[in-house]
Amino acid sequence: MTSASPPARQGADPRERDGGLGTGALALGLVATGTGLTAALWSGMDWLAWTALVLGLLGLVVGFIGARRAFHDPHRNGAMSLSGFVLALIGLIIGAWLVVPALLGIGTFGEGLTLDECMAQAQGQHEERMCASQHIDEYRARYGDPGGSGG
Incomplete structure (x- = not known):
């Protein structure tokens, strides 16, 4: 007796496709970029540069994991993970641009x-x-x- 595999669900919820990694990466990337730009535009908001740096790092990790999973699984959509990765990278660069000179004293x-x-x-x-x-x-x-x- 052979067991047949269960039929694939046709109307699967799009949120189930990426396991929430794309949404998390996109949210982290947006917040990292927003706080980085805010810190760059307004002086006296140095703590926001640190926030952008940390959230950018987290967004890069989550976006990379989500995009990698989507690359290896054809049923997953990695667009949100990839866009979150890119936005997190932008936030990380802005945060580093503001934080590194202060750390090095230059x-x-x-x-x-x-x-x-x-x-x-x-x-x-x-x-x-x-x-x-x-x-x-x-x-x-x-x-x-x-x-x-x-x-």
């Missing part, structure tokens, strides 16, 4: 300081150049044009 030296305070805290020519570029008008008034001919 690009923000001397912000909010006067030229005198900045030059007093500078340790080396690189930081002195950062002070000069941030306070270029005051620097030129005191020390002359650094790029001009000394003639």
